[in-house]
Amino acid sequence: MAVERKGIRPVALGGWIDNLALQHGEAPALFDEDRPVSYAQLARRSRRLAAGLARLGIGQGDRVAVWLPNCSAWIETLLGCGRLGAIVVSLNTRFRAAEVGDILGRSGARALVMSPDFAPIAYREILANVPPAELAAVTTIVTLTEEAAPVLEGRRQASYASLLECGEWDGPAISPATGCLILTTSGTTKKPKFVLHSQQGLVTHAFDVAAAPGFYGEPGSAGMSIMPLCGAFGLTQTIGALAGGAPTVLMRSFDPEVAAAAIRQRGVTNMAGVDDVFYRLLQTSDDAVPFPELRFVVFGSFNNSSDDFVRAADQRGLLAVGAYGMSEFQGLFSLQPREAGPERRARGGGHPVSAAAIVRVRDPDTGRLLAVDESGELEVAAPSMMLGYFGDPEATAAAFTDDGFLRTGDAGCLRADGSFEFHARMNDALRLGGFLVSPAEIAEMVASHPMVSECQVVGAHGPDGYRAVAFVIAAEGGFAEAAVQEHCRGRLAKFKQPARILAVDTFPATDGPNGPKVQRNLLRAMAEAALKG
Known part of the structure; x- marks a missing residue:
């Protein structure tokens, strides 16, 4: 397919x-x-x-x-x-x-x-x-x-x-078409699916990653793998470096001081990870630009503090670029432009690394293919695509459209320059006031209040219908829900305004091969209880 x-x-x-x-x-x-x-x-x-x-x-x-x-x-x-x-x-x-x-x-x-x-x-x-x-x-x-x-x-x-x-x-x-690797999906409520990739799919994508601008095909390139090889994010960057002739430092476990020393010793130019890893790396040095060797770092958009991270990294001379990928079509499927501003680089998505990849967007309700800037479900066709779900032909058939595109289950939109933007998982996207709304948009506004350190937004049914509910980790100095609600009223359309903004000590999360993953199903249950109470 x-x-x-x-x-x-x-x-x-x-x-x-x-x-x-x-x-x-x-x-x-x-x-x-x-x-x-x-x-x-x-x-x-x-x-x-x-x-x-x-x-x-x-x-x-x-x-x-x-x-x-x-x-x-x-x-x-x-x-x-x-x-x-x-x-x-x-x-x-x-x-x-x-x-x-x-x-x-x-x-x-x-x-x-x-x-x-x-x-x-x-x-x-x-x-x-x-x-x-x-x-x-x-x-x-x-x-x-x-x-x-x-x-x-x-x-x-x-x-x-x-x-x-x-x-x-x-x-x-x-045969290059032979299956060679099973990656497991990271579902939190069901048993993981077995994503089967072919040998030619891995090799082709490795060359595409190596050829991405500024990556492993350029002279003097060197990588560092801090993400586990058992996941698509970690494995893709490693075999991409191999394809480009660039040596890669393998980190068996992450120690920021050890990693910082290796970056300098081996002249590491590129690496991929989550924002917390890079925060910890930056904290190992007081230098204005701790890692001049790094051309740029790629990070997954796993939380709603991406804007803050990208700007903080910019201030220390660390160029951070958002990416997109899935086990079904491998990591580093796409990258945001390095020359873009921090707001765009903070988003998942970008331009696919393969010239043969195609991304389109479909309205989940009507089935209509959508135009630029219209939000719906992302569908992907690419050389890096899986063969299917091992041992599960029914799930494989359900995952693909009749013309061979993978239904990603992700909400996003196309951009006029030929790129695309990832918004949220479709299960996490909110249908508010008749519109498909990214919870990250609301979370970003809530988190812009000085009383809020981090924010996650989910949808829940209450007496007034389906509404957004925000969970926040409070900043130092205290938190007042009414003050943050007032902050949002002047900045968000009425249908996007959270019904409740609730402070928690931490977000429920589970560990996965690509880093911690917020258990949004638990947040939704907490939100339902709050609205009913």
Whole structure:
């Protein structure tokens, strides 16, 4: 269902890394805890790993779960499985027994690659609490270190190093259209879907990211991966850097002082993350411009304080650019222009990195395709598109339009310059006074009052119909709902004005591969209770 990229010959992961190794040889591709890993080593180790996995009985179509922090073994396993036509199942290192068991069980993973001693996560204990039925398909555990005791009783166990001693894989070539990676969606109320990507989809998007202006295709480029490789945001920037010939520093866990030192030591020019990460990096130095090496940083629009963050970053010489992406069509799908003002750079969306990508907007009620500046549901077709939801043909069919566009479930609009803007999840967008309204617009106005530090806005049904309700974290000095309400009355249309503005100590949130995610379903329940009370 994905749109094919014209003029580019499809290539599988094995051929891709072999070609990069021919181009860049012993030049560093990754820095794993200060250990350089060259392009030639990645190609060689992935061939050996493929041979080792094949000896364990792993072949085309088999699933191999990867439960690792950011390290070269993560990338090597993806490449090695790609040579076999096997499928990597991405496991978040923050997952616990219920989540790990669900994903291993439903994916039917035959092997699990893990690092039992990666502190502070108790991998052994977590695995011990997974119901046996959900581990039924797992026949082999591969550990990064030599383990004296079994990680899981009754399973064959092998060290990662032992697999690299099995010679080099020289089996038949794999079709670029073959599935190679399952990313899990980050739903908070349902079991995650399994997003299956093809080898050519990953490779094509990696080259598109590398070629984006100012990114990894320019001389002297270097990256840093602080976002987990188990998510689309972290993985996309890493393989994009590989495609561009730019070395990437892999951060197994985020320590701002360590990251700051690595940025200077390795000459990091680009990185992606969430605003809190960059705030913490800036706090490591009192210099007016702490990181002159950074050309720009890309951040996901995960909260409603993006405007404040972009302006604060500008003041310290850190150019921050909003982006857009989904597991279904990978991270860094689009970027806002670097030359734009802070208000635009604070928004999700921008211009797609692929010239073959198409974004359109549809009215969710009438089905009509919308014109510039009209808000509706974003629909996307791109070379980076998923093959579908693994094991769920009904969900796959429901996700796509008849002409092959993905229904994103996101509200947004097109812009006259050919870009687009992300507003909110459709479930979060508010239908107020007959209009589709972005909650971020209301939240931004509420947060502009000096009594408010942060704000989240949801919709709820009350005696006066469906209304906006704002939740705020108060600034120092106290909070008065009436004063903030009065502030909004003079600045927002009546139908947009919040019915209530409620102070909370913190927003309910859950951790995901791309950072903390506010549980808006809980906020909606709190809002309903407040309006009824």
